[in-house]
Amino acid sequence: MAKYCDVIIVGAGPAGSLAALKLARAGLNVCLVERGRYPGAKNMFGGLLHNTPVLNELLPDFYQRAPLERHVYKKVLAFMTPESAVSLTFENERFEQPPYNGYTVFRPAFDNWLANEAVKEGALLLTDCTAEDLLRKDGRVAGVTVKGREGKLRGNIVIAADGVLSFMAEKAGLRKNFKAKSMGVGIKLLLGLPEETINERFHLVRDEGADISFVGMTGGMRGGGFLYTNRESLSVGMVVHLDSLKSSGKAPYDVMDELLQHPQVRKLVKGAVPLEYSAHLIPEGGIKTMPQIYTDGMMVVGDAAGLCYTNGINLEGINLAMTSGVLAAETAIKAMEAGDYSARSLSLYKKQLDESFIIKDMKTFKNAVGMMHQERIFRTYPRVLADVMDKLYRVDGVPRSKLLRLARREALKEVGLKGLVADGIKIGRALL
Amino acid sequence: MNIENLQQLTQFQIDEQPHIVVNKEICKTCDHRACVLSCPANCYTWDEATKLLSIVYETCLECGTCYVICDKGALDWSYPRGGYGVCFRLT
Numbered sequence: 001m002a003k004y005c006d007v008i009i010v011g012a013g014p015a016g017s018l019a020a021l022k023l024a025r026a027g028l029n030v031c032l033v034e035r036g037r038y039p040g041a042k043n044m045f046g047g048l049l050h051n052t053p054v055l056n057e058l059l060p061d062f063y064q065r066a067p068l069e070r071h072v073y074k075k076v077l078a079f080m081t082p083e084s085a086v087s088l089t090f091e092n093e094r095f096e097q098p099p100y101n102g103y104t105v106f107r108p109a110f111d112n113w114l115a116n117e118a119v120k121e122g123a124l125l126l127t128d129c130t131a132e133d134l135l136r137k138d139g140r141v142a143g144v145t146v147k148g149r150e151g152k153l154r155g156n157i158v159i160a161a162d163g164v165l166s167f168m169a170e171k172a173g174l175r176k177n178f179k180a181k182s183m184g185v186g187i188k189l190l191l192g193l194p195e196e197t198i199n200e201r202f203h204l205v206r207d208e209g210a211d212i213s214f215v216g217m218t219g220g221m222r223g224g225g226f227l228y229t230n231r232e233s234l235s236v237g238m239v240v241h242l243d244s245l246k247s248s249g250k251a252p253y254d255v256m257d258e259l260l261q262h263p264q265v266r267k268l269v270k271g272a273v274p275l276e277y278s279a280h281l282i283p284e285g286g287i288k289t290m291p292q293i294y295t296d297g298m299m300v301v302g303d304a305a306g307l308c309y310t311n312g313i314n315l316e317g318i319n320l321a322m323t324s325g326v327l328a329a330e331t332a333i334k335a336m337e338a339g340d341y342s343a344r345s346l347s348l349y350k351k352q353l354d355e356s357f358i359i360k361d362m363k364t365f366k367n368a369v370g371m372m373h374q375e376r377i378f379r380t381y382p383r384v385l386a387d388v389m390d391k392l393y394r395v396d397g398v399p400r401s402k403l404l405r406l407a408r409r410e411a412l413k414e415v416g417l418k419g420l421v422a423d424g425i426k427i428g429r430a431l432l
Numbered sequence: 433m434n435i436e437n438l439q440q441l442t443q444f445q446i447d448e449q450p451h452i453v454v455n456k457e458i459c460k461t462c463d464h465r466a467c468v469l470s471c472p473a474n475c476y477t478w479d480e481a482t483k484l485l486s487i488v489y490e491t492c493l494e495c496g497t498c499y500v501i502c503d504k505g506a507l508d509w510s511y512p513r514g515g516y517g518v519c520f521r522l523t
Contacts, residue, residue: 034514035511035512035514035515036514036515036519037445037515037519040520041518041519041520042494042517042518042519042520043520043523044520044523106522106523107520107523108520108521108522108523109522127514127515128514128515129514130510130511130512130513130514132510146514147513147514148513148514148515148516149514149515164496165496165499165500167510167511178496178499178500179500180500180501180503183496183500185470185472185495185496185497187472187495188523189433190522190523233522235523242470242497242500242501245466245470245497245501246464246466246470246501247466248469249469250469251435251469251470251474252470252472253433253435253472253474256433257433260433274433274437274441275441275522276441276442276520276521276522276523277433277438277441277442277493278442278493278518278520278523279472279473279493279495279497280493280494280495280496281495281496281497281500
């Protein structure tokens with residue numbers, strides 16, 4: 001197989017497919033290369049497709065046509081110890097109107113749908129093709145070789161949307177080694193449960209969905225658990241830092257089992273049937289570990305560009321990915337018009353990205369990466385909180401303390417004054 | 433979640449060519465062998481008797497954990513050929 005096109009996109013995930021759609025709609029000859037048997041076959045995430053303005057703009061009726069599960073109406077943050085849970089629930093009627101704030105989706109369904117929207121606009125989708133190496137011409141990137149279906153694809157611009165382990169960016173010399181301290185791994189179990197049971201159990205009606213984040217049930221590792229409601233299933237899993245997992249001496253599925261066995265979680269998943277198990281890395285190193293994102297003839301988007309941030313409350317990636325894909329596509333359209341595929345021409349992408357919410361948000365929460373590497377957030381504070389709540393509610397004939405004194409005593413007992421001050425500064429710098 | 437049930441839960445299109453090859457000599461001298469416990473699909477096994485690390489690449493979820501966690505350069509790691517490997521249906 002040998003092909004020539006204006007733009008070659010490696011990876012039919014959300015970033016690659018939306019870039020393909022934008023380029024095809026502009027009349028460019030675009031080829032979307034996917035290693036799975038269908039788009040989405042290799043893709044997993046926790047479960048939440050965030051509201052993404054560029055998606056709403058390019059496909060205004062997507063929420064009526066895309067394979068979506070539920071829109072997220074209820075957000076829960078739960079601090080857990082093995083025997084207790086302290087939860088904060090936020091339900092918002094403003095999350096009840098389109099454009100909804102987020103949807104639970106299945107990636108094999110959603111990614112496949114989105115890639116086919118690009119095909120409808122004229123993009124060429126090549127499945128069963130793993131990009132193996134870059135082709136060069138006059139010193140610049142000018143295509144890829146693929147294996148599976150063997151062949152050479154040549155073009156003017158390559159957009160690397162090949163995910164967190166971007167071998168394309170590595171081969172282009174745009175990034176150094178992948179490091180455990182800037183990666184997280186997500187594992188997930190999909191559990192089937194009847195729709196009515198989910199609605200009753202989570203207090204939901206119609207298409208409403210719940211998003212529960214768990215802090216403190218990750219076997220002492222830095223990370224968090226999650227539970228999302230789909231229409232007839234629950235996505236339950238956790239994300240842990242890779243360096244933390246490495247030193248923990250624990251297997252991730254055993255720790256997930258502890259979460260599933262937690263007294264509160266057990267009630268939520270009771271009677272559910274395991275349907276599918278999946279895992280994937282997440283680029284959690286923040287802005288400081290981003291690779292270079294453009295060179296002569298090539299741009300890097302989405303997870304491949306390390307576009308992801310978490311501040312302990314938000315974890316965003318898919319919306320950043322799709323937005324970066326569209327920005328790269330806009331730059332590619334301008335480069336095609338000018339007939340200039342040099343790094344200087346493609347640097348417009350970096351400029352647009354810097355001005356977008358993506359880099360602004362990643363900069364705003366650049367200190368959150370350090371905070372999220374603080375073990376006590378995950379190990380100690382959930383327990384302190386649970387101890388305070390326990391003393392607050394327990395009626396046992398022992399004289400009570402005033403609230404602030406109680407909280408201070410519990411925190412000092414576990415962390416010490418020095419630790420409290422250090423953590424306070426760290427959390428303050430990250431979030432406040 | 434019993435990891436032994438992985439093959440019943442998740443679909444794989446198995447290639448006869450392995451996409452991960454371990455250098456068993458390097459693994460013999462590894463001081464952590466973190467791949468064994470960290471792999472979310474339990475693909476790696478260390479046999480203390482024979483001092484050999486073995487991998488079952490057939491049920492690899494292609495998550496990348498081992499590739500990043502191995503700091504000894506013992507893994508020859510690539511994505512499977514197009515069309516092969518894990519094939520998520522829902523997730």
